[in-house]
Amino acid sequence: MNIYPPCYGCFPVCFCQCPMQGEAGTAATITVGTVTTGEPGTKASVVNVGTPQNAVLNFTIPQGSSASQNLERFLTTDAPPQPVQTREALTFYNNPLSLGDSVTHTQASSDIVVQKPGVYLVSFHGTLGLPQGSETPIYSLIYLTENGQEVDGASVQTSLTQPGDYTSVAFSVPIQISSVPTTLQIVSSQGGLLFSNISLSVVQLGDNPTN
Secondary structure (H helix, E strand, C coil), X not given: CCCCCCCCCCCCCCCCCCXXXXXXXXXXXXXXXXXXXECCCXXXXXXXXXXXXXXXXXXXXXXXXXXXXXXXXEEEEECCCEEXXXXXXXXXXXXXXXXXXXXXXXXXECCEEECCCEEEEEEEEEEEECCCCCCCCEEEEEEEEECCEEEEEXXXXXEECCCCCEEEEEEEEEEEECCCCXXXXXXXXXXXXXXXXXXXXXXXXXXXXCC
């Protein structure tokens, strides 16, 4: 009988010589394509001209909007692996970029709070792993919520079939905020997973269009 060294839950690379080490997943990417100035009073838009795995985002920003005059940006991240329970929101610890006061976040919190009405681009990226000893397979939907409600189109679905497997997950979607403050969260529909190298960016695209 083969006796292997004890497994220490190494992630994302296993050094324990475990017999059930999964293959590395393919990293997702998000890049900016073109940025076009639209007519005053028109709607801001973001179009993905790439693929869901390798997104290329083309922006159209109305002339004279707050976005074209003073584009506000916010980024929050967390690198160490964190386990999640079913329908638990991910926690972010670091705020490496905060330009403007449209978006706020308290460190070690899952709540990203939008303080000003407008159109925003919300982008999430992270690495999702299945710990050693897990029951397989596990399917999960990772999605954005706005004041506790799931946002249409702001999600990514994935599955992991072997302990030690990991993969990249990402999505990017424009949203319109009318009432503030509005709380955004990233939620996993399934527990028993490890998230690492997660990041959430919120970019102000412009004011809400007028009727």
